Amino acid sequence: MESTSHLILVDDDHEFRRLLGEDLRRRGFSVEAVADAAALDGLLAQRLPDLIVLDWMLPGEDGPSVLRRLRANPRTRAVPVLMLTARNDEFDRVFGLEIGADDYLTKPFLPRELEARIKAILRRTRSPGTQPSLAPRRWRIGPVEFDTVARTLTLPDGTVQPLTGSEFALLSLFVQHPNEVLTRDYLMRATRGRGADVFDRAIDIAVSRLRAKLESDPQVPRAIRSVRGQGYVLAAPVESIE
Template identity: 50%
Template sequence: MSTQQDHILIVDDDRDIRNLLADYLEKQGLRCTAAADGREMKAALERHRVDLIVLDLMLPGEDGLTLCRNLRASGTHANTPILMLTARGEDMDRIIGLEMGADDYLPKPFVPRELYARIRAILRRARALPPNLDAQPLAQARELRFAHWRLDTVNRHLIDPAGTVVPLSGAEYRMLGVFLAHPQRVLSRDQLMELTQGREADVFDRSIDLLVSRLRQRLGDNAREPAIIKTVRNEGYVLSAEVTPGDPQGGAR
């Protein structure tokens, strides 16, 4: 973790909550900026470098889901981690938030200590790299091309060889992004868990295997003899295709 203070932007229309969270997080060594709505959030993002956004779902004007979607579609803040808060606890709100690109979701009421733990986990996940592996310098590419497929990183769309958009969940998008950042390199289940979920895999956790299986289905990859995401026995998984940057509007660069 960097020795520089991580800067957290808290977006919530409840002044008491903003102040409570800012005071607590600053005591934990974080730097905080507070905003009451989308307009103040955008102004803060123009003024400051922000490491993570704590974004309330229920806001006046543009709600948190709209703001999250717009941030993910923007070039400047498309990869800024987002932790979404809401007073509503329905599963559908959580699912929609994650599908819009939120990195995590915390229902109100919550204990500030739990929020801090979630923030630390998200930041660790966002910065994690497998040991001795450096990601290819593709993070700023508007489009990534592999095996006749394209991933539009601006709109977070997967596009098949025929030009059809294939929908991805937030978890599928993050997993594919990890593979595309480390092509032709074997990634263990532990590394994939850390990079996508910010935690270690336990021996009974099959979520990585299930997610890889779902990605293969999206890519039309034969489960018995996959050609794009291959299994390396007793080691993990590898994206076997070459990855090149491109531009959704202008073709490969």
């Protein structure tokens, strides 16, 4: 990983924040560490990081609320976010992914595990060399246009939907394998890495988020269909257009 990868660490525990920030810097990252949402907003107004490490429990505005704001803002919605929490609860993990987290790590953790998670997220959201080969810049998926450079979907009515890093990685896999059933395990390994903390609903949540942007009616999906007991298939017609 390049030493220029710039992270923002948001955690209100001063000693934890100091020690973790120092460790990440020793591992080659550029790190700015802040205690709350207001300080994060100040940094984001100046420049966007490559990734945000965001604690769940913060004073004032908590982590999930911050994450919702980031995903609702066109300027920050594609910034990868790894959430930290001291609560080892599957509901929290599901909820964090549902509202747009790219990954989730429970305290306490080994610093090298955090490093591995960060690198995995950055590989799939920033480095073209680690994504499936997408020689065409644009694809047509049914009536929707997928721009792999801008990382957007353009709907039939002209609405442009930006994709988060996770959504982009997932859709990139689907367009390379149209009409092919991709198992949940394959999708997890391909988009999150072998070291990911796998739990049953993680990929289902990711597909649901992608369907919400791609499908005209996400409740009756026609583009990305479920295959019971196996995984998902991109059933819509796919063609490269540039």
